[in-house]
Amino acid sequence: MKVAYIFATSMASTVKLATMILPQLEQGNHGAEVVGMMFFDDNLFCLRQGDPIGERLAKMAAERNILLMVCDQCAVRRGLADGEFSQCGTGEVHARGLVNGVVAGCFPQLYQALAGSPPDQVITL
Numbered sequence: 001m002k003v004a005y006i007f008a009t010s011m012a013s014t015v016k017l018a019t020m021i022l023p024q025l026e027q028g029n030h031g032a033e034v035v036g037m038m039f040f041d042d043n044l045f046c047l048r049q050g051d052p053i054g055e056r057l058a059k060m061a062a063e064r065n066i067l068l069m070v071c072d073q074c075a076v077r078r079g080l081a082d083g084e085f086s087q088c089g090t091g092e093v094h095a096r097g098l099v100n101g102v103v104a105g106c107f108p109q110l111y112q113a114l115a116g117s118p119p120d121q122v123i124t125l
Contacts, residue, residue: 044080
């Protein structure tokens with residue numbers, strides 16, 4: 001089964017991702033193929049360059065071809081992307097200061113990025 005995760009609630013990336021999902025991916029016993037992860041609000045902060053969670057996740061994402069996307073509007077608000085609010089949702093906002101492989105976007109970019117390997121389940125945490 002293919003899954004995509006949306007990290008939308010407070011501390012979802014620092015608790016659920018960091019202490020449950022990521023260790024399972026690293027140990028090879030997660031039980032599902034993860035095809036994508038979308039980060040909203042302060043959940044983006046774990047993806048900053050040098051953050052241990054983000055660096056570990058970037059390694060797993062590169063090895064397993066997992067999409068890592070941050071909400072473009074959330075990233076602009078937090079100084080983690082280049083672009084203007086008027087560009088949000090257009091694909092013109094670019095992540096910066098984040099671990100390798102992270103892209104910025106909104107739902108249109110998420111749908112397009114996952115179209116080649118669509119998830120069977122989308123899980124919002």
